């Protein structure tokens with residue numbers, strides 16, 4: 094790149110930054126004004142709420158007035174928020190206005206056009222586009238096209254142009270640090286530089302260096318079901334976050350951030366990714382973990398979490414494994430659906446509705462009401478209709494009860510203050526006579542008396558979904574590999590657990606599905622996009638239920654079957670087949686990502702050698718030290734080496750994680766090292782990563798990355814089954830720059846049998 098070129102580009106950066114400076118000043122003034130306006134309107138609203146409520150007419154007028162005021166408050170607050178957002182965008186652009194330039198020549202034009210691409214658009218006062226948003230249709234050329242004729246999609250259809258030049262910049266504080274011309278999607282120099290940086294506390298956006306296959310994920314607007322299977326560190330999470338930013342831009346007028354929901358693997362991860370969208374000027378989508386989602390729907394019951402499962406059930410026996418496979422399958426959920434579709438009143442598990450030990454409506458009455466609904470009605474509608482009918486009956490019952498002696502007695506016992514409380518606000522000629530007044534009070538007393546009954550009907554407490562589920566299980570068509578005796582034992586076990594208010598994870602999605610199908614509810618119709626990260630940790634049954642809970646969404650499932658913990662892997666194609674069957678979507682698409690960016694060349698090569706089918710993984714060529722295997726023959730010696738290693742890594746590396754197979758190991762390691770080194774044991778309630786050394790079981794490190802990883806005890810004894818390949822692979826791939834693995838005794842056969850050239854390992858063996 095010649096100096097003249099660089100000077101010219103720097104001049105343009107200076108020019109744009111200057112224009113941004115003017116815009117910033119202007120916007121700051123607008124913001125101050127908007128802020129004052131908000132304060133004024135809020136104050137006014139506050140004054141207006143203290144008006145006189147005494148006269149009825151006044152009250153009506155005031156309420157209309159208040160509504161108008163409230164509308165005004167909302168408008169000014171929104172206005173202020175928009176200007177604040179603009180202010181932040183201009184500040185961000187002033188630091189680094191753009192990262193790319195494309196020169197294009199449209200058909201029939203004489204002169205080429207230079208377009209600069211940044212994290213947001215910037216148009217000057219004379220309508221010159223000084224910076225194009227990376228999500229604008231034309232910007233896709235920057236990510237996809239090699240020089241020559243290229244196409245891009247616009248709302249008006251496909252356009253074509255001639256791409257003459259592609260230039261990349263690294264600009265910080267208004268200064269060009271680096272600049273390259275490239276023919277590739279995004280040249281390796283830029284990536285090298287982005288990936289070589291130390292790990293930050295939170296994830297960064299990757300818009301300057303998005304790769305072509307990642308761009309396909311980001312800009313897909315067609316698929317109803319998008320499945321991304323990508324190797325560890327291939328940028329799946331990054332791609333979906335930029336995709337969300339893209340979708341918010343693309344459907345600005347019809348999509349809000351809170352109509353997008355992301356299922357994330359743990360809370361640490363939720364925090365880790367929380368800065369990406371704001372750094373692109375967008376609000377964060379909603380986030381939930383599977384555990385939060387399920388627990389919220391099972392109030393009062395303790396549902397086994399995935400993490401409990403990892404801790405307790407490393408070796409599941411064959412009988413239970415077959416039952417689990419069955420309960421987690423699409424077929425099982427389909428059987429639930431069919432069961433709910435065809436159920437009749439006499440098979441519904443209705444309870445008596447009782448108040449203070451007395452039956453108010455017995456289950457036969459309820460069954461008859463349910464039975465009287467049109468046969469073709471959906472179960473959930475029949476249930477709603479039954480509820481409405483019961484509420485009507487309750488109202489009648491209340492009318493009759495008003496004249497009962499116990500109510501008279503209650504009224505007679507009221508002191509004058511209580512009496513007036515009952516008729517508060519109704520003094521002004523409201524009652525025709527004393528009886529009328531007495532009726533008014535009696536009605537309130539009786540209504541209050543029956544309130545619990547009303548709530549019970551409203552909440553559907555006259556139905557027992559848990560017993561219904563047993564009924565379903567008893568008639569389920571079992572897979573051939575399940576023996577009837579084992580199934581019956583499983584049902585008994587479910588029943589015993591329920592007595593203790595516990596539910597196994599396998600049963601959670603089926604019960605919720607059955608409950609929603611029979612009782613209605615449980616569905617969010619507003620959500621437009623559903624994202625599930627680390628999808629390999631979800632069963633098909635859970636995904637079917639999640640889809641049911643968000644029926645209007647386009648589904649995006651992102652994962653890596655090789656990172657399945659404690660289970661064997663499944664090919665992406667098999668998975669897509671299963672998903673297609675389960676969701677019955679018309680437009681599904683599978684995108685696979687094989688290039689791994691997170692770790693050094695040496696670490697990725699080590700990790701891929703652990704996998705039986707790791708050949709497809711392409712390491713990114715960023716050099717670093719070989720992984721080190723430290724073999725010690727006593728736990729104490731292993732701990733000493735761990736402390737030494739961790740201390741050394743802390744000197745040079747930003748984040749150091751000691752990763753174990755499970756929590757028991759993490760706790761034990763932590764106990765040993767905590768007095769010698771600044772360390773923290775992480776729990777699944779933690780939301781952010783502290784400084785120093787962190788110790789955690791692998792499932793909490795899912796989706797995260799660290800400058801240095803020390804894997805604890807990868808011995809033959811500890812990693813003795815094929816089912817642990819995914820666990821070891823996931824641990825190794827959390828590391829960006831340094832990987833050490835400590836083994837107490839002989840190394841696991843997973844590593845021993847891996848196809849690793851000896852010179853790619855640094856073995857440190859002390860007897």
Ligand SMILES: Nc1ncnc2c1ncn2[C@@H]1O[C@H](COP(=O)(O)OP(=O)(O)OP(=O)(O)O)[C@@H](O)[C@H]1O
Pocket residue numbers: 284287288297299302303304307323324325326327328329330331332653690691795796797798826
């Ligand atoms: N195009 C890119 N430009 C710059 N950095 C990238 C790019 N793609 C991925 N990365 C970086 O690679 C690392 C891994 O990305 P990410 O966490 O999105 O991968 P992943 O596929 O979700 O990983 P895993 O499944 O192992 O958790 C991150 O540090 C991310 O910033």
